[in-house]
Amino acid sequence: MLTLEAVTIRQDDFLLRAALQIAAGTRVAVIGPSGAGKSTLLGAIAGFVALTQGRIIWANTDISAQSPALRPISVLFQDNNLFPHLSAFDNVALGLRPSLRLNKAERAQVKAALVRVGLEGYEARLPSQLSGGQQSRVALARVVLQGKPLVLLDEPFSALGPALKAEMLQLVADICSETGATLLMVTHDITDARAIADQTILVADGVAEGPFETAPLLENPPEALRAYLG
Amino acid sequence: MTRDPAQTARALVLLAGGGVAAWLVILNFGALAAVAWRAEGLSALRGADWAAVRFTLVQALLSAALSVLLAIPIARALARRRFFGRGALIMLMGAPFILPTLVAVLGLLAVFGRAGLINQGLEALGLARLNIFGLQGVVLAHVFYNLPLATRILLQGWAAIPAERFRLGATLGFGPRESFRQLEWPMLRDLVPGAFLVIFLICLTSFSVALTMGGGPRATTVELAIYQAFRFDFDMGRAAMLALVQFGLCAAAGVLAWRVSLPSGLGGGMDRPVQRFDTGALGLRLWDGALIVSGALFLLVPLSLVALRGLPHVAGLPVEVWQAAGRSLLVALGATGLTLAMTLALAHAVLAVGPGRGAVLEWLGLAALAASPLVIGTGLYLMIRPLANPRDFALVVTMLVNAGMALPFALRLILPGLRDVMASQGRLADSLGLHGWARLRIVTLPRLRRPLGFAAGLTAALSMGDLGVIMLFAEREGATLPMQLYRLMTAYRLDDAAGAALVLLGFSLALFWLFDKWGRRFADA
Known part of the structure; x- marks a missing residue:
């Protein structure tokens, strides 16, 4: 279980709040408008962005103070x-x-x-x-x-064509299934979320919410997501 | 719980960077304090000393102004013409950086000196000889050195004007005059003050040119006066007072430099001539051609003469010359290793402590640009004297001072590269747990190979050819190659001097070439 406990990240006038629990072994998409803080959220989990408040806990261990390489994360x-x-x-x-x-x-x-x-x-x-x-x-x-038990993808395949990107994501999904790793992936493309992720976190208006079941969320999107999907 | 290796690595960086910073403070300011303290009372400056101050300022102003003014038309000609050998000529313009001063002086004497080409010509025509020694000689040597530097700096400016602007100008019917006013003048206005200031700074601390081309008390720089007070009069009080004056001059110029960004002329990107549409007129082409040819001759003829005159005498050089060459080689290699180590430590620390304090560290690294080697040398001499015989440390001190002098150039080459590596690959390295020595070996050094090689080549060549601090310390035995060459020159053993100059030139160029070549290997991977 990955827990973000009352996390706040403040950078100049940017603010992101997150209180989330992600079950081990799930595959989670992170979606939301540009600049909302998707990459910042991943950066905080990976240890590149300092938390202003709160803690990040993996398997009952507080990893908030660990340097990136010591965290159980790829x-x-x-x-x-x-x-x-x-x-x-x-x-x-x-x-x-x-x-x-x-x-x-x-x-x-x-x-x-x-x-x-x-x-x-x-x-x-x-x-x-x-x-x-x-x-x-x-x-x-x-x-x-x-x-490592946690894999974070910050859109690493965005420069690839659609077919190749889908192939790579499938490979990631397979690898995670084999090792039982938990996957968090930032995406702009809801078809990616549909194809790979059981659950989805929505980052918008300074808050990271979720995770929601992907299919119902996309069928009946809340206001913030509707604005983004258009 | 075990220590986090990322924290340990950071602590090491701060420790090493702090050590280098402390050493730079000692070198740049501590030496001065030692001079002031040990002097046991400053003596007042004499009339001759004020003349030295005036001469220093006048020659530096003239040298900088002439170099920049001449560089503008030459750089413009190079920027807008394509011809065979253009790349080679631009590369040659970088050579004075690594050219030992005495070699340049010998070359200039072969052309402009008492028995030089020009005086031979004048004599054949029955005209009066011209005398090169004095202000004119000092300025000539400085222009020889710095005209290429100024040209390279301005050439970078021309290369930085986007080609689209010249195309836009062509569609608007710009002639050469409009192009100059709208496109070239704004660039020059930005670059010329910096170029002028860099050259002014270099000439302010001129020692070996003044030593060889100056003419007695009427053409003495402060730097040279320190040496004379120290070595001939052994008047510590006057040496200290002059050192303070020199420090003041350099500090004032350094404060000015703080406000103007100093270009280095070291970068690349000069090998693309811009396509122009307004410069096809025959007169303009002839004018540019004449400028390029005279610029090339001004550089090439003196150097070729050194090579031609020296070559027959290399084989018969006395053994002391080769021994001196060996010593210089050791000093140069030591200074190179030291400079690279200090630069890497300082650059890592600059990036580790964040922008504000990082800027202070960076400034400290660049401050040596305005430092005076003779002041530092005098200070180190006085610091060592209570503990040991300073003469025993002549080579070590030369190496330390050379390393300090080369640091600003190395830092300017390496810091931007390190910044890039950190920005593009720092997170990946962090996430993989690459810290400390492993990170240096696997990521940083391979990525920085090119600037490292170039900086190493510059340092080695500068140190190999340096004639400065060693003159304060060394006795008859234990001379470096430039010092040995100077002795041969002052003893009028001109054949041996020509041979030794060629050997010195060969060593300097070979060192530069080898290090730079090492940096270029695999650099494209």
Whole structure:
């Protein structure tokens, strides 16, 4: 269970409040108008945005004060998910050993993660030698390898075409099912929410509300969501 | 509970950055305090000292004004013409940065000196010889050095004018005059004050040019006067007073520089000539061509003469020259390592403490631009003297001062790069738990390879060719290569001097080239 307990984030004149509980193993979409604070909410959970008030609790542990790497979380950002000067193998291996000093068993684990996302034989490629979809797969291989119980997606596939994006989201959903990970994904596209997420959090007017069951929410949207959906 | 590694890494950054900041304060201000304290009473300045102050200001003003005024038409010609060798010429314009002063001086003497090309020509025509020593020589050498710098700074300005504006101008029927008024003049108005100030600052602390091109008491800079008071008269009180005056001059210029953003001329982006529609007239083309050719000759002829005259004498150089070269190499490599380490620590700290305090740290790193090496050297000499024989530390002090002098350039190259790496990949590195040494090795250093290589090359070449502090400290033995070269020059062993100058030039260029090349390898990945 991920709990946001009376969380307030204040940045200059921006204000976001959130009091949420997300059950372990669920897949949750985060939707809302631009600038409402979807990314800020994820950033706070991941540890990049400081809380003004409140606590974030995962599995009965307060993680609010932990630095990002110590939290039980894998994040995929909108861009810059790979280091451009490191090979696909090294980019994935960083998820296991930040020192990049791996033993034989660990090297096998990295290879297996690349196989899982369909990139067998691409170990030595630099990101610039991979297509956009393949770059996303490398980042996902690292998520697989990290095996953390919470996965946050801040629209990492928004530069991909619709078919490829759907394919990647399905891959994420499969990976999360295999490991039992909880997924939170920011999206602009309600078809993504429909396809992947059982539940949806709505961020609008300075408040993050939910999670709601996705299908009923989209069929009978409240005022704030209706304005956004148009 | 174990310590959070992110916190530990932050603490280390603050510690290292704080250490560097403290060292810079000691270097830039502590040395001055030592001078003032140890002087045991300041002696009043004599008439000759005030003449030195006047001369320093006049030569710096003239040098800066001439460099910038000449750079404007040359940069404009380079910006609007395409020709074979344009890229090479622009690269050559960066060379004076890494050119040892004495090599430049020897080259200028070969052209303008007593037995130089021009005087030979004048003599053949039965005309009077011209004398290069004095104000004219100092200004000439400074323009030789700084005209290329000013040209590069302004060329960046021209390259920064969007090509669309010139196209828009073409559709409105702009001729060269309208283009200048509407497009080029606003850019110049922004850039010229900064370029002028940078060159003024550089010339304010001129030591080795004044030492070699100045003519006696009528052409002495304050920096040179400090050396003379210290070394020949051993008048500590006067050296201290002059050091205070020099510090005041530099501080005043530094305060001005605080308000004007100083361009560095180090960046790239100058290799794209802008397509112009208003400059096709034959007269203009000839004019630009003449400017470019004279600019290139002004740079190339002196350097070629050094190479031509030196080459036959390299093989027969006395062994002391090679020993001095070895010492200089060690000093240069030490200064390079130190500069990079200090710059990285300081740059990390600047970004770690947030914008306000970060700006103070950054200013401290750039303050050495206005610092006087001779003041710092005098201060360090006086600090060491109660503890040990300062002469034993000649090379170490030279290395430390060189590292301090190169720091502003290195910081300007590396800080923006580090800022980019932090902005684009800092969150990813944080989320993966990349901290401390692993982060430096796996992320930061590889991403910064290019500016690091360039900064290392600059530092090594600057340090290799520096003739400054070492003159306060060193005895007959233990000289660096520039110092050895200076001795050969003053002993009129001109063949050996030409050979040694070529060796010095070779070492400086090779060091720069090797480091820069290292930085460029894989830099595109």
